[in-house]
Amino acid sequence: MKTQPWIKSPFFDLLFIISPPFLCLLVIMAFPAFFAGQEKISDLSWLLLVLFVDVGHVYSTLYRTYFDPSMWKTQRPLLITIPLVSFVTAVMSYSIAPTLFWHILAYLAVFHFVRQQYGFMRIYSRHENYPRWSQNIDTACIYVSTIYPLLFWHLSGPRNFNWFVDGDFFYLPFEQLIPYLFAAYSILLLIWAIKELLFTIGNRILNIPKIGIITGTIFSWYFGIVYYNGDMAFTLLNVISHGIPYIALIWWYGNNDYLRKQTYPSPLRVLFSNKGLVFFIGFLLIFAFIEEGLWDISIWKEHNNIFGVPAKWQLSLNGPILAIMVGLLTIPQMTHYILDGFIWRKNSFGHKTHRP
Numbered sequence: 409m410k411t412q413p414w415i416k417s418p419f420f421d422l423l424f425i426i427s428p429p430f431l432c433l434l435v436i437m438a439f440p441a442f443f444a445g446q447e448k449i450s451d452l453s454w455l456l457l458v459l460f461v462d463v464g465h466v467y468s469t470l471y472r473t474y475f476d477p478s479m480w481k482t483q484r485p486l487l488i489t490i491p492l493v494s495f496v497t498a499v500m501s502y503s504i505a506p507t508l509f510w511h512i513l514a515y516l517a518v519f520h521f522v523r524q525q526y527g528f529m530r531i532y533s534r535h536e537n538y539p540r541w542s543q544n545i546d547t548a549c550i551y552v553s554t555i556y557p558l559l560f561w562h563l564s565g566p567r568n569f570n571w572f573v574d575g576d577f578f579y580l581p582f583e584q585l586i587p588y589l590f591a592a593y594s595i596l597l598l599i600w601a602i603k604e605l606l607f608t609i610g611n612r613i614l615n616i617p618k619i620g621i622i623t624g625t626i627f628s629w630y631f632g633i634v635y636y637n638g639d640m641a642f643t644l645l646n647v648i649s650h651g652i653p654y655i656a657l658i659w660w661y662g663n664n665d666y667l668r669k670q671t672y673p674s675p676l677r678v679l680f681s682n683k684g685l686v687f688f689i690g691f692l693l694i695f696a697f698i699e700e701g702l703w704d705i706s707i708w709k710e711h712n713n714i715f716g717v718p719a720k721w722q723l724s725l726n727g728p729i730l731a732i733m734v735g736l737l738t739i740p741q742m743t744h745y746i747l748d749g750f751i752w753r754k755n756s757f758g759h760k761t762h763r764p
Contacts, residue, residue: 412616413535416660424656425528426620429628429649436631436641443641453640455714457647463696464689465651466744468658471688472751479751486750494742499735503728507575513742514576520745521650522554525625527752528653532618542603546622549600553626556593557633560586569639597626624649659688699740706733 414421436443449457473479473487480487502509529550533543561567563583570576600622608614632645701715706723707730725733 413532414617415531415657416664420656420660421617422620425653426617426624428652429624429645432644432648433627433631436636436644443636443638443644449640449643451711451714453643454711457643459696459700460693461651461655462647463700463741464692465654466740467692467695468655469744469747469751471658471662473747483750487747490746491739491743494739494746495735498738498742499731502731502734509734510573510576511578513738514571516742516745517571518558520748521646522551523749524650524654525554525621526550528621529618529625532615532621536615536618538607542607545600545603546618548596549622550625552593552596553622554629556589557629559589560634563589567633567642568637569642655692659685662688695740699737703737706730707737 412418415425473483497512498509501512526547529546533546536543562577562580563586565579565583566574604615604619628645628649632642632649636642697715700711701717704711704715705717705721706725709722712719723733
């Protein structure tokens with residue numbers, strides 16, 4: 409049996425990158441009454457999942473981009489242009505119609521979430537020397553395992569959850585297509601499973617992390633969107649399965665001895681040492697808390713019990729000022745979605761590969 413294509417180590421990869429969707433699903437299955445059909449998550453769940461993990465992982469991108477001297481030196485035009493384009497796009501779309509803004513942000517986020525799963529699959533396939541058709545089946549499997557649940561969502565109508573806000577997805581009146589799409593989905597997954605079984609038997613090679621990523625993607629997207637119709641189930645599977653692996657990957661990149669010595673100045677090297685992990689996580693949480701606090705006092709006004717902002721400090725914005733505020737608050741998120749399509753294309757994993 410050949411060495412497995414771990415990113416860091418079996419323990420690290422299995423715990424932080426591969427296991428999150430499986431662990432989340434086990435929790436949901438252990439407490440079905442709590443998760444089934446729940447239409448709104450509690451404040452505590454929102455704080456832990458949305459603020460700390462979902463928003464927090466956005467700021468981890470800073471360590472791979474703006475805080476990385478080599479990236480800033482080679483990609484400065486990109487790092488300057490993307491936030492500006494994000495701001496202008498957000499302000500203009502929100503000024504035209506808030507629904508247009510949320511459509512753009514939701515579908516950009518969906519694309520980012522789908523591509524992350526493809527990226528991890530490619531990373532874990534980097535040592536395989538299989539025919540092109542085998543690679544194509546892996547790729548099709550990843551995309552089908554994410555796109556079918558999304559099509560189900562679009563064709564079956566609104567669920568008890570949203571990606572961001574009510575109406576951020578378009579819904580199509582073709583629910584009769586769902587059985588045919590499910591049949592195609594099932595056949596493709598079966599083909600992939602048979603292919604992996606035959607290659608494992610014939611080559612005596614079982615690619616554990618790749619199979620784990622693909623299987624976890626199938627489970628988290630199907631059960632999070634199709635099987636369970638609850639906000640808590642969707643949020644848990646969606647956020648944890650995406651955010652935790654991403655933060656882990658950023659930490660690995662900065663903690664890697666060679667990369668840390670080559671790219672990061674002395675203060676950041678300390679931050680990425682094992683002793684600096686608390687400060688790394690603390691940085692993400694502080695920035696996430698500040699951003700969501702600004703969203704709450706200026707836009708949502710839903711979590712005053714969490715942020716504790718007096719009523720006299722709440723902002724009443726409208727018109728162009730509101731659009732500008734939304735644009736400013738959207739910069740980190742939209743920049744994260746777009747930049748992630750570029751930052752992992754270099755030789756970060758031993759050879760040229762696609763980003764997660």
